[in-house]
Amino acid sequence: MQVPAPFEYERATSVDHAIGLLERLGGSARLVAGGHSLLPMMKLRLANFEYLIDINDLRDELGYLDVRTDEIRIGALTRHRELLESDELAAAFPIFRDAEKVIADPVVRNWGTLGGSLCQADPSEDLSAVCTTLDGRCVIRGQSGERVVPMTEFHRGPYETAVGDDEILIEIRFPVRPRGGSAFEKVERRAGDWAVVSAGAAVWLLDDGRIADARVGLAAVGPNTTALPEISAALTGREPSEELYDEAGRLAAQGCRPESDMRGSEEYKRHLAGELTKRALRRSVERARERG
Amino acid sequence: MQVSMTVNGEEVTREIEGRLLLVHFLRDVLGLTGTHWGCDTSNCGTCVVWLDGRPVKSCTVLAAMAGGHEVRTVEGLAQNGELDPVQRGFMECHGLQCGFCTPGMMMTARALLNENPDPSPDEIREAISGQICRCTGYATIVRSVRWAAAYEADQRADADQPAEPAATTGGAP
Numbered sequence: 001m002q003v004p005a006p007f008e009y010e011r012a013t014s015v016d017h018a019i020g021l022l023e024r025l026g027g028s029a030r031l032v033a034g035g036h037s038l039l040p041m042m043k044l045r046l047a048n049f050e051y052l053i054d055i056n057d058l059r060d061e062l063g064y065l066d067v068r069t070d071e072i073r074i075g076a077l078t079r080h081r082e083l084l085e086s087d088e089l090a091a092a093f094p095i096f097r098d099a100e101k102v103i104a105d106p107v108v109r110n111w112g113t114l115g116g117s118l119c120q121a122d123p124s125e126d127l128s129a130v131c132t133t134l135d136g137r138c139v140i141r142g143q144s145g146e147r148v149v150p151m152t153e154f155h156r157g158p159y160e161t162a163v164g165d166d167e168i169l170i171e172i173r174f175p176v177r178p179r180g181g182s183a184f185e186k187v188e189r190r191a192g193d194w195a196v197v198s199a200g201a202a203v204w205l206l207d208d209g210r211i212a213d214a215r216v217g218l219a220a221v222g223p224n225t226t227a228l229p230e231i232s233a234a235l236t237g238r239e240p241s242e243e244l245y246d247e248a249g250r251l252a253a254q255g256c257r258p259e260s261d262m263r264g265s266e267e268y269k270r271h272l273a274g275e276l277t278k279r280a281l282r283r284s285v286e287r288a289r290e291r292g
Numbered sequence: 293m294q295v296s297m298t299v300n301g302e303e304v305t306r307e308i309e310g311r312l313l314l315v316h317f318l319r320d321v322l323g324l325t326g327t328h329w330g331c332d333t334s335n336c337g338t339c340v341v342w343l344d345g346r347p348v349k350s351c352t353v354l355a356a357m358a359g360g361h362e363v364r365t366v367e368g369l370a371q372n373g374e375l376d377p378v379q380r381g382f383m384e385c386h387g388l389q390c391g392f393c394t395p396g397m398m399m400t401a402r403a404l405l406n407e408n409p410d411p412s413p414d415e416i417r418e419a420i421s422g423q424i425c426r427c428t429g430y431a432t433i434v435r436s437v438r439w440a441a442a443y444e445a446d447q448r449a450d451a452d453q454p455a456e457p458a459a460t461t462g463g464a465p
Contacts, residue, residue, distance in 0.1 A: 001316075002332040009293060009310030009356040032357075039313075039352050040333055052310070054357055105422025107400060108334060110346045111353070191421045192335075 004042035011054045015061050015141065015168060018053055022166040023143055025051050031168060033077055034112035036104070037120040055168075062115070062170060065089060072174045076115025080104070080127075083114060093134060093174065094287055095182035095200050099126045102184075105192040115169045121155045124194040124220035128155065130184060132217035132225045133200030134174045142167040155224035179205040179212070181288030185276040189263065195220045196263045197272035199252070201280035203240070205288045211235045214281065216248065220263070221256035221273050228255045231277070240285040248281055249274035295359040299324070300368030308355055314348075315339040317355035318365055326366040326395050330424075337423030340396035341365045347400045349422075366395035369402060377440040377447075378402045387436030389427035396423050401437045409448075410441055 010029075012018035022029055029051035032038055041047040055062070055077065062077035067088040074083070083089060084100035103109060103126050117127040118138065128151075131138075136151040140163050149162045156162060163169050186198035200217040214235040218226045231251045238244055253274035260266045296305040299322060306321050318324045318341065327350060330338035334352040341350045342364040369376040378401045381387060388394040397420060404411055404419040411419070416434045425433060 003313065003316075004311045007310055009354065011356075011359075032354075035354065035357070036334055036349075036352050039354070043332065052354075054354075056357060105337075106419055107337060107340055107347045107349055107422045111343075111348045 002043035004039065005045060005048050007042075007049055008051045009054065010051055012058060015058060015170060018055055018058070018168055019141065019143055019166065021051075021053050022168070025053075027165045029053055029165075031055050031119075033116040034079070035116070036108055036112045037116060037122065067092065068176070070176050072176060074114055074172050074174075076113065076118075076169045076171060078114045080109035080112045080114075080117075081106070083127075084109060092176055092180075093130075093182050093202075095130055095133060095184045095202060095284075098184035099130045099186070099198075099200065102186045102188065102198075103127065108192070114172065118154065118172070119161055119163060119169055121157075121159045121161050121224065122194075123158050123223055123225070124198075125225065126184070126186060126195060126198050126219055128225040129198055129200045129217040129219035131172060131174075132227045133182065133184075133202050133215050134217075135202075135215060137173040137175075138162070138169055139171040139173065140164075140167050141170045146170075148173070152227055158223050177204045177213070179207075179288055179291065181205075181284040181286065181291065183280045183283035183287065185280045185283075187272050187276065194263070197221055197258070197269050197276060199273065199276035199280045201277065201284045203235075203281065203284040203288050205240075205285070209289075210237055210239050211285075214248075214284075216252060216277050216280070218252060218256055218273055218277070221258040221269055223257070226256060228252060230255055235281075240281075242282075245278040245281050249278040252277035293356065295356050297358045297360065298362045300364055310354070310356055312355045314341070314343075314350035314353040314355045314358050314363070317358075318350065318363070321355075324365050324367050328392055328395055330392070335422075335424070336393070336396075337400070337420070338393050338396045340399045340423065342399060342403065345403070345406075347403045364399070366398055369398060376402060377443045378405065378437065381436035381438075381440035381443065382433075385436040385439050386432045387428065388433075393423060393425040393427075397425065397433055401433075401440065404437070405441055405444065409444060411437065413438065 030049040032052045062075040064075040066073040090097040132151045138149045138154045182202035184200045187196045198219045203214045204212045206212045216231045253270040256273045258269035328338040330336040334349045339350040416437045
C-alpha cells in the first residue's frame with residue numbers, strides 16, 4: 001500500500017490565509033490543489049512535507065477564466081476540465097483544447113488544475129508546453145505583493161519553479177494578438193500517458209500573410225519545457241510554406257535535449273520533436289488563416 | 293484531525309490522520325468496500341467515486357480534502373432498493389467478468405449519462421479511458437452503458453406519454 005509519510009493537513013480559507021500559513025511554515029509546507037502529481041510523489045517518498053495546505057476552497061479567488069480582447073487571464077485553480085470545455089478559450093487559443101484532450105484522462109481532468117500542473121514543473125508536462133508556447137506570464141503573490149514572471153523563467157529545472165516557499169502562483173496571463181492560430185501535437189505510448197514528446201505552436205500572421213511571430217514549445221525533451229527562440233527568429237517575416245515547416249522541424253530536432261529512456265531513444269525523440277513541430281506549425285497557420 | 297462529509301447521502305464524522313486517502317477512508321473506516329483499491333497511482337480507475345457529482349480517483353484524493361463535500365460510491369447507485377439502469381446494463385450485457393474494475397466503471401458511466409443521455413460508443417470509450425479492465429476488452433462495458441442509455445430513453449418516452457383520460461377509454465371516436 002502506498003501512503004504518504006505523515007503530515008499535518010491545513011485548509012486555506014483565502015489566498016492571504018494561505019500565504020500567512022506559508023510564511024509561518026516555510027519550506028516544510030506545500031500547497032495542494034488537485035494533488036494528482038503531488039500525492040503520487042509523496043506516496044513514493046520522492047517528496048515529503050510536514051504540512052499540506054489545501055487550497056481547493058479558494059475557487060472564488062483562483063478558479064476563473066477571464067477572457068478579454070487583448071489578454072486572457074486564467075486563475076491557477078482552474079481545472080483541466082474547465083480549460084477543455086471553455087469555448088471562449090478554444091476560440092482564442094485552440095492549442096488549449098488540443099492539449100487538454102490528451103492530458104491524462106477525463107476523471108483526472110475533473111480534479112487536476114492549471115496552477116498545479118505548472119508548479120509541478122515536470123519536464124513532460126503538456127500544459128507547461130502550452131503556456132511556454134503562448135508566452136504566458138505567471139502572477140506570483142507573496143506577503144509583499146505580486147510579481148509577474150514569464151514562463152521562460154518560471155521553471156528553474158525539473159520540479160523547480162520561481163515560486164518561493166512563502167508564495168503562491170495565482171494566475172497565468174496570455175497576450176491576445178490579431179490573426180493568430182495555435183495547435184498542439186503529442187505522441188504518447190497509451191491513452192492518458194505522459195508525452196514521449198509533445199509540441200505546441202502558435203503563429204501570428206501579418207496582413208500580407210507572412211508570419212509576424214511564431215513560437216514553439218516542446219515537452220519531454222529537456223529539463224523543462226523548451227521555447228526555442230531560434231525557431232521564432234527563423235520564421236518571423238517569412239511566408240508560410242512546407243519548406244519553412246521543414247526548416248523549423250530541423251531546428252526543433254537539433255535544439256532540443258532529449259535523453260533515451262523507457263519512452264524512447266534520443267534519436268526517436270529528436271525525430272518526433274521535428275515532426276510534431278512541423279505538424280503543429282502547419283495547423284497553427286491553417287487556423288490563423290481561417291480566422292482571417 | 294476530524295473530518296466530516298456526506299457519503300451516499302449520510303453525514304459522517306470521523307477522526308483521521310491527515311495522510312489518509314479517500315479510498316482507504318471509504319473502505320477501512322466506513323466499511324464501504326464496494327469501492328476498489330487498485331494501482332494506487334491514479335492509472336487504473338477502479339477507485340473512482342464521485343466528489344460533488346464528478347468522478348475522481350479516490351486513491352489520489354485525501355479524505356481530508358473531501359471534508360465538507362459530498363461523496364457518492366457504488367453503494368449509493370441503487371435508489372430505494374432499485375438497481376440503477378447502469379447496474380442493470382452491466383448485468384444484461386455481461387459488462388463484467390472478474391468485477392474488479394466494475395465499481396469505478398459504473399460510477400463513471402452514471403456520471404456520463406447524467407451529462408450526456410445518449411453517448412456514442414466513442415464517447416463512452418473516451419469517458420472510461422482512464423480506467424482499466426483486463427477481462428472484457430471493453431466491448432461489453434460499452435454495450436452495457438449503451439443498454440442503460442436506451443433503457444433510460446424508453447423510460448423518458450413512457451413518462452412523456454400523456455396519461456389517457458379515463459372518460460375516453462372504451463368510447464373514443
